[in-house]
Amino acid sequence: MLDIKFIKENPELIKEAVRKKRLTVDVDRLLALETERLALLSQVEALRAEQNEASQKISAAGTDERVALIEAMQTVKQSLQIGEEKLKEVMTEWRALMLQVPNVPDMAVPEGDDDAANEEIKVWGEKPEFDFEPKDHIQLLENLGLIDFERGTKVAGFRGYVLKGDAVKLSLALWQWAFDELAKKGFQPMLAPSLVRPESFFGTGYLPQGEEDLYKTQDGDFLAGTAEVATMGYFMDEVVTKEELPKKIVAFSPCFRREAGSHGKDTKGAFRVHEFYKVEQVALCKANHEESVRLHEELLANAEALMQALELPYHVVVNCTGDLGLGQVKKYDLEAWLPSQNKYRETHSISYFHDFQTRRLNIRYRDDEDKLRFAHSLNGTAVATPRLLIAIVENNQQADGNIKVPAVLRPYFGKDQLTSFKSAD
Numbered sequence: 001m002l003d004i005k006f007i008k009e010n011p012e013l014i015k016e017a018v019r020k021k022r023l024t025v026d027v028d029r030l031l032a033l034e035t036e037r038l039a040l041l042s043q044v045e046a047l048r049a050e051q052n053e054a055s056q057k058i059s060a061a062g063t064d065e066r067v068a069l070i071e072a073m074q075t076v077k078q079s080l081q082i083g084e085e086k087l088k089e090v091m092t093e094w095r096a097l098m099l100q101v102p103n104v105p106d107m108a109v110p111e112g113d114d115d116a117a118n119e120e121i122k123v124w125g126e127k128p129e130f131d132f133e134p135k136d137h138i139q140l141l142e143n144l145g146l147i148d149f150e151r152g153t154k155v156a157g158f159r160g161y162v163l164k165g166d167a168v169k170l171s172l173a174l175w176q177w178a179f180d181e182l183a184k185k186g187f188q189p190m191l192a193p194s195l196v197r198p199e200s201f202f203g204t205g206y207l208p209q210g211e212e213d214l215y216k217t218q219d220g221d222f223l224a225g226t227a228e229v230a231t232m233g234y235f236m237d238e239v240v241t242k243e244e245l246p247k248k249i250v251a252f253s254p255c256f257r258r259e260a261g262s263h264g265k266d267t268k269g270a271f272r273v274h275e276f277y278k279v280e281q282v283a284l285c286k287a288n289h290e291e292s293v294r295l296h297e298e299l300l301a302n303a304e305a306l307m308q309a310l311e312l313p314y315h316v317v318v319n320c321t322g323d324l325g326l327g328q329v330k331k332y333d334l335e336a337w338l339p340s341q342n343k344y345r346e347t348h349s350i351s352y353f354h355d356f357q358t359r360r361l362n363i364r365y366r367d368d369e370d371k372l373r374f375a376h377s378l379n380g381t382a383v384a385t386p387r388l389l390i391a392i393v394e395n396n397q398q399a400d401g402n403i404k405v406p407a408v409l410r411p412y413f414g415k416d417q418l419t420s421f422k423s424a425d
Helices: 004-009 009-018 027-058 061-099 137-143 148-154 165-183 198-204 226-235 291-311 354-359 385-393 408-411
Strands: 119-124 188-191 248-255 275-285 312-316 329-339 343-350 364-367 372-374 376-385
Touching: 004 009, 004 027, 009 027, 027 061, 119 291, 137 385, 165 188, 165 248, 165 275, 165 291, 165 376, 165 385, 165 408, 188 226, 198 226, 198 354, 226 248, 226 275, 226 354, 275 291, 291 312, 291 329, 291 343, 291 376, 312 343, 329 385, 343 385, 354 376, 376 385
Parallel strands: 188 248
Antiparallel strands: 119 312, 248 275, 275 376, 312 329, 329 343, 343 376, 364 372
């Protein structure tokens, strides 16, 4: 959420942000509501003051004067009731529009409609060359008995899957290794809830626009698609000390996504699934643009360091305006090379938001002048499985169908290749 003062002072900038992000928000209607809101608020406060003053007079007045004052107050009371009802109506529409106003994208963000307009800014690693016909992750893992889509669908429905044996161990190794690597860089570990109350989704910007992609419980709570939601909610309505900033957290959680807008996309395999797991980088910093930019580059560098240690070829793209979320100022996607598809596919996203999320969540700190300020927030993927597992499997496949384990994971995994899973049935 943006500061209404900023919106009023920069209406054309906000309209341009709406256009660039390919959204539909009536900024003029919001400004008209703001004028009406302030007028009604002033009117209601004046009537309340008049009512309070009259109440004091009534308590001190004689019988005849008291009756006259009470009769006179009926008009004030009725006017106040009408004013409060009107203010309530205006505030409902005002709040709804405020939640739709997007953050202003960085000037360096390329303009475009969707991910087709994202711009490649870096390429790393040598794409593997095979002297055999490479298989996709479905064939590789099924041949070794390490994944079961048929039973996964039986148990969980469409896009269901079950990992087994070394695929499970490799996932665990990835998560633990990522935690250890980020802990060396000052990130505090956290296990975050997946079941989260709506306030944190509104605060992080996933509601109201993204509700169709969320699983909702019968109690009105939601299942999160990233640990970012719970981690940011953890600090909701709190004042962190400036000495704590930048605060860096590496959070793990199961994640859930309905994939409502992806019908027909990646319907086979484990690339696009409803339930997955993520190790997420989350950061809070002082309300300073340069600090946000510096930390944004740091989170990207962390993700790149992990990919380079895994020896996985990838490229980095800067997302265009139409591929940014409501609150994102700038976002990088890191995409791993998948030999079976002969293209790069997204495995990481790294974003910064300025105070868009923290203003909604009321996360503040006291600056050097002891003034309360909204912190800035950032987040970025460290490891997401099974997507990263897919990249490892496909890039490390051997002619005999076995799969090499990256050297950095072997101390966690216990051996240098994945082996067949012997089912108990």
